[in-house]
Amino acid sequence: MDRASLSNFDARLAQNEAALVRLLQDHLQANGQQGLFDQLNQYHATGDDRVADLAGETALALHRHELQSLVDVLAARRRIAAGSYGTCTQCGEEIPAARLMAYPTAKRCIDCQRRHEAASATTHASL
Numbered sequence: 001m002d003r004a005s006l007s008n009f010d011a012r013l014a015q016n017e018a019a020l021v022r023l024l025q026d027h028l029q030a031n032g033q034q035g036l037f038d039q040l041n042q043y044h045a046t047g048d049d050r051v052a053d054l055a056g057e058t059a060l061a062l063h064r065h066e067l068q069s070l071v072d073v074l075a076a077r078r079r080i081a082a083g084s085y086g087t088c089t090q091c092g093e094e095i096p097a098a099r100l101m102a103y104p105t106a107k108r109c110i111d112c113q114r115r116h117e118a119a120s121a122t123t124h125a126s127l
């Protein structure tokens, strides 16, 4: 992927990231959850995957989806920084730009994503 496209995707992801963090911070402050607020800021600042752990907190249970999105956004921005963005993490093929436009946090090509979803559906069904 060329540099200009990469920085476009990074700018879009940065906007998503800022919006998600703001929403979560507003919620935590409105609920007087200073401790969680501090944790969120700390994890977020270091791009830490423990952001996802906060989904287990009752105060943030409503925002599990936003927390997961934030983790995905942080991971996508790490891939941009590492130069692996837009490459399928499963098969190593390039992820088509149209897919990335629709899902900027996509880490797999559509074929691998389908296989992954089919595999996890089977796993869940057998539990």
Ligand SMILES: [Zn+2]
Pocket (backbone or CB within 6 Å): 088, 089, 090, 091, 092, 093, 108, 109, 110, 111, 112, 113
């Ligand atoms: Zn793939």
